[in-house]
Amino acid sequence: MHGFKTIIEPFRIKSVEPLTLTTREEREARLEDAGFNLFKLRSQDVLIDLLTDSGTGAMSAEQWASLQRGDESYAGSPSFFRFEAAVKALFPFRHVIPTHQGRAAEKILFSVVGGPGKVVPSNTLFDTTRANVEYSGARGVDLLPADARVPSKRLPFKGNLDVAALERLIAEVGAAQVPLVLVTVTNNSGGGQPVSLANLHAVSAVCRRHGIPLFLDACRFAENAWFIREREPGQQDRSVTDIVREMASLADGMTMSAKKDGLANIGGWLALNDERWAEQCRNLLILTEGFPTYGGLSGRDLDAIATGLGEVVQHDYLRYRIRSTEYLGEALERRGVPIVLPVGGHAVYLDAAALLPHVPALQYPGQALAVELYREGGVRSCEIGSVMFGLRPDGTEAPAAMELVRLAMPRRTYTQSHVDYVVEVVERVAARANAIQGLRIAEQPRALRHFTARFAPWRQSAVAECAA
Numbered sequence: 043m044h045g046f047k048t049i050i051e052p053f054r055i056k057s058v059e060p061l062t063l064t065t066r067e068e069r070e071a072r073l074e075d076a077g078f079n080l081f082k083l084r085s086q087d088v089l090i091d092l093l094t095d096s097g098t099g100a101m102s103a104e105q106w107a108s109l110q111r112g113d114e115s116y117a118g119s120p121s122f123f124r125f126e127a128a129v130k131a132l133f134p135f136r137h138v139i140p141t142h143q144g145r146a147a148e149k150i151l152f153s154v155v156g157g158p159g160k161v162v163p164s165n166t167l168f169d170t171t172r173a174n175v176e177y178s179g180a181r182g183v184d185l186l187p188a189d190a191r192v193p194s195k196r197l198p199f200k201g202n203l204d205v206a207a208l209e210r211l212i213a214e215v216g217a218a219q220v221p222l223v224l225v226t227v228t229n230n231s232g233g234g235q236p237v238s239l240a241n242l243h244a245v246s247a248v249c250r251r252h253g254i255p256l257f258l259d260a261c262r263f264a265e266n267a268w269f270i271r272e273r274e275p276g277q278q279d280r281s282v283t284d285i286v287r288e289m290a291s292l293a294d295g296m297t298m299s300a301k302k303d304g305l306a307n308i309g310g311w312l313a314l315n316d317e318r319w320a321e322q323c324r325n326l327l328i329l330t331e332g333f334p335t336y337g338g339l340s341g342r343d344l345d346a347i348a349t350g351l352g353e354v355v356q357h358d359y360l361r362y363r364i365r366s367t368e369y370l371g372e373a374l375e376r377r378g379v380p381i382v383l384p385v386g387g388h389a390v391y392l393d394a395a396a397l398l399p400h401v402p403a404l405q406y407p408g409q410a411l412a413v414e415l416y417r418e419g420g421v422r423s424c425e426i427g428s429v430m431f432g433l434r435p436d437g438t439e440a441p442a443a444m445e446l447v448r449l450a451m452p453r454r455t456y457t458q459s460h461v462d463y464v465v466e467v468v469e470r471v472a473a474r475a476n477a478i479q480g481l482r483i484a485e486q487p488r489a490l491r492h493f494t495a496r497f498a499p500w501r502q503s504a505v506a507e508c509a510a
């Protein structure tokens with residue numbers, strides 16, 4: 043496909059799923075019913091669903107064929123061995139433990155290595171990861187350099203962990219209190235930004251010096267490797283597979299959601315070298331997920347993942363994948379919509395704090411913007427800001443570092459005209475940004491509140507307070 047300006051979707055469509063069009067009035071009603079929480083919408087009421095890229099991608103014909111090959115034996119299924127071989131071809135860790143999704147791997151891992159007094163440093167812990175670290179009683183510490191927190195700063199590897207800060211943290215708490223360092227590739231919460239090989243080498247060196255294992259939260263390992271190939275000096279002639287293996291060689295283990303770069307609709311795994319930890323993890327696995335050769339998955343799921351892992355590292359796929367996300371970002375940038383720069387691999391992040399400067403952080407500008415994108419055009423997105431990160435374990439609230447709205451791109455699912463439509467919706471909302479009001483929380487749980495909280499317009503609460 044070289045020599046052409048247009049980077050096409052490297053697939054054609056064999057099976058179609060109709061989209062439902064709704065009226066503005068219908069969407070208003072659905073928003074009220076959902077308590078202005080887009081997680082509570084029915085997906086048929088959504089036109090373009092950019093809530094997440096997790097498990098929402100389209101499988102290939104080969105993956106559908108793999109489902110038929112799936113063997114549902116309780117123990118020792120050939121599907122498991124195909125899955126294990128596909129994982130080890132990229133990540134040759136000694137133990138590969140399947141789980142029903144990424145968070146199950148996290149729960150098991152941190153039940154074994156976490157606990158009160160422990161500290162888990164990261165570039166940025168993803169929301170379920172942080173929740174699992176904290177649930178064990180441990181503390182998660184995000185170590186992103188100050189530059190990486192500025193949405194408008196265009197840096198090639200904005201997911202890099204701050205190595206000097208890691209050294210300081212280890213000196214402060216003591217290496218014995220740090221069970222592992224977890225690097226998220228790409229950094230989802232910080233903007234879908236890649237981590238460089240150089241940074242992984244530096245972090246790995248610090249970890250080895252202190253005898254601390256390095257783990258990867260590898261959900262988007264292929265996208266990260268593609269960025270390394272495109273952006274890091276000296277990497278241009280390497281295959282993505284080769285780069286992934288080098289990333290793996292620097293680590294001692296990984297957690298993974300196959301719903302991302304597994305190109306599957308469900309699944310995940312925990313992989314690690316340490317014998318003793320692996321044994322403890324397998325014991326917990328049996329308690330909550332299942333026997334170690336299926337871990338909460340059916341044989342056919344394991345086969346779909348095995349095939350997906352072969353497809354996700356293909357260069358034609360990754361070139362299209364990264365370019366289609368960048369296409370959305372460039373179109374928004376040209377229209378003056380503030381976004382996190384540079385555009386990440388799986389999502390475009392709108393900078394809600396910049397677009398709605400009149401809405402204070404604890405009136406949730408990201409949530410308010412996400413609600414408007416749905417109201418305007420049936421586009422579902424996800425707040426990544428003070429709703430997601432603002433509630434502390436002790437019940438107090440503090441603004442998040444950034445107020446973002448994530449437009450996540452499902453893999454191999456939407457076409458360029460779908461993306462053009464999304465651009466138009468965002469443009470219309472941005473044009474009336476200064477009339478958009480904030481929200482308040484009407485109801486919320488103690489953790490992971492963004493999934494279930496109910497909101498109300500801020501204005502209404504002011505009126506209610508005056509009346510009281």
Ligand SMILES: *Cc1c(COP(=O)(O)O)cnc(C)c1O
Nearest residue numbers: 143144145168170230259261299
């Ligand atoms: C999705 C995700 C997880 C959790 O995986 P699930 O399969 O959703 O449980 C963990 N870390 C990162 C970076 C993710 O994107």
